[in-house]
Amino acid sequence: MVKFQKFRIGDLFTAESGDTDLKKVDIENNGVPVITSGVQNYGILGLATRKAKVIPKNTITVDMFGNVYFRDFEYKMVTHARVFSLIPKQNITRSIGLYxxxxxxxxxxxxxxxNMCVFTKLENETIELPIADAGKLDVEFIENYIRQLEADRLQQLEAYLIATGLNDYALNDEEKKILSLSQINVSDEVRYSKNVVEDEQIKFREFKLAVSYFKNGKKVNVSNDGLFNIMSTKKKINANTITFGGKYPYVARGENQNGIRGYINFDENYLNPEKTISFGQDTATMFYQPKAYFTGDKIQVFSLNNKYGKLNENIALYLIAAVKRALVNFAWGQSSFALEAISELNITLPIDNNNQLHLDYMENYIRAIEKLTIKDVVEYKDKMIVLTKEII
Incomplete structure (x- = not known):
């Protein structure tokens, strides 16, 4: 029987911070990975050659929200986003790092x-770890546990890919064409007025984020061609007053699981509509919600302008990416994402030959990108299954 013991985090790790305020302008196509806060791309902002402290591999990063990632590579860290590194006091392997x-x-x-996470708050917390004789970490148990867990997950992944048809990742002719199209930004008024659009190209123009929004209970109109009608959630439900384990999604401002904190039962009159996008107003978290849902505080509901049709997952993913690009210069905090500010944002999106929002292009583009991503996943899965069989 495996024994477990509580260990103080500060007894296992020391902390390191970055020494240079690396920003998006420092990101290049080569150099050392730069770590920031958030879960997007596992907190990896990109690569940079700018001189800054390099943190050794086989360490762990923790950001202000408590997101934790093991890093099996050297990296740098931004200083403006409250992310720090945990340096193990003893060398660890990849399996132990993941554990x-x-x-x-x-x-x-x-x-x-x-209540942001910093090392001074974390160091006195504890974690439970398996121990061997003399109270030492049971390395063999952890290595075997992680290896078996990965093998199980790979088998589940293989079954899922086959069941959903995602193991067929070959691009069709239409998808290849979509990815090869050049992008003409028609915000250039001269070009736009002359309508210079060549074959095999896709053009873009700007749309206001909002059709309308509500302030102090009154509707504020922004643009008839805007992308979304922005509405407050029907009811702000305090997570401390509910019990999880119900039927409907409860969406909060977190960055994981589509923002879904759990599932609850509540008065169905307060359900927000399906096929909308939830927007965390102080964190700018955005997720497509395919089913009706309840929410917590500071959530806005984005419904696609009726003139553009119905929202589906692929179109929503494209729109969310475009909105996030437009929000890149905003800082965290509710005041920064005030509706009167974000409603006027210009979002650059593809248009068809009638200068209308090109939903087909968006949907096909996301499908093509999904296939390219799945290709990498399938190839990784096949490689790891072979290795796992050799080990086991």
Whole structure:
């Protein structure tokens, strides 16, 4: 029987921070990975050659929200986004690092924008670890546990890809064409007025984020051609007053699981409509919600302008990416994402030959990108299954 023991985090790790305020303008196509806060791309902002402190591999990063990632590579860290590194006091392997990551992630629920995670708060917390004789870490148990867990997950992944047809990742002719199209930005008024559009090209123009929004209970109109009608959630449900384990999604401002904190039962009159986008107003988290849902505080509901039709997952993913690009210069905090500010944002999107929003292009583009991503996943899965069979 495996024994477990609680360990103080500060006894297992020391902390390091970045020494240079690396920003998006420093990101290049080569150099050392730069780590920032957030879960997008596992917190990897990109690559940079700018001189900055390099943190050694086989360490762990923790950001202000308590997101934890093991890093098996050297990296740099931004200084403006409150991310720090945990340096193990003893050398660790990849398996042990992933095990630590899981254990440390259990503390994530304690942190938020109003209570940011820093090492001085984390160091006195504890994690439970398996121990061998003399109270030492049971390395053999952890290595075997992670290896078996990965093997199980790979088998599940293989079954899922086959069941959903995603193991067929070959691009069709239409998808190849979509990815090869050049992008003409028609915000150039001269070009736009002359309507210079060549074959095999796709053109873009700007749309206001909002058709309308509500302020102090009154509707504020923005643009008839805007993308979304922005509405407040029907009811702000306090997570501390409900019990999870119900039927409907409860969407909060987190960055994981589509923002869904759990499932609840509540008065169905307060359900927000399906096929909309939830927007966390102080964190700018955005997720497509295919089913009706309840929400917590500071959530806005984005419904696609009726003139553009119905929202589906692929179109929503494209629109969310475009909106996030437009929000890149905003800072965290509710005041930054005030509706009167974001409603006027210009979102650059593809248009068809009638200068209308090109939904077909968006949907096909996301489908093509999905196939390219799945190709990498399938190839990785096949490689790891072969390796796992050799080990086992």
């Amino acid at each position: 630590f990551q899981t254990c440390l992630s259990k503390h994530k629920r304690k942190f938020s924008y109003d």
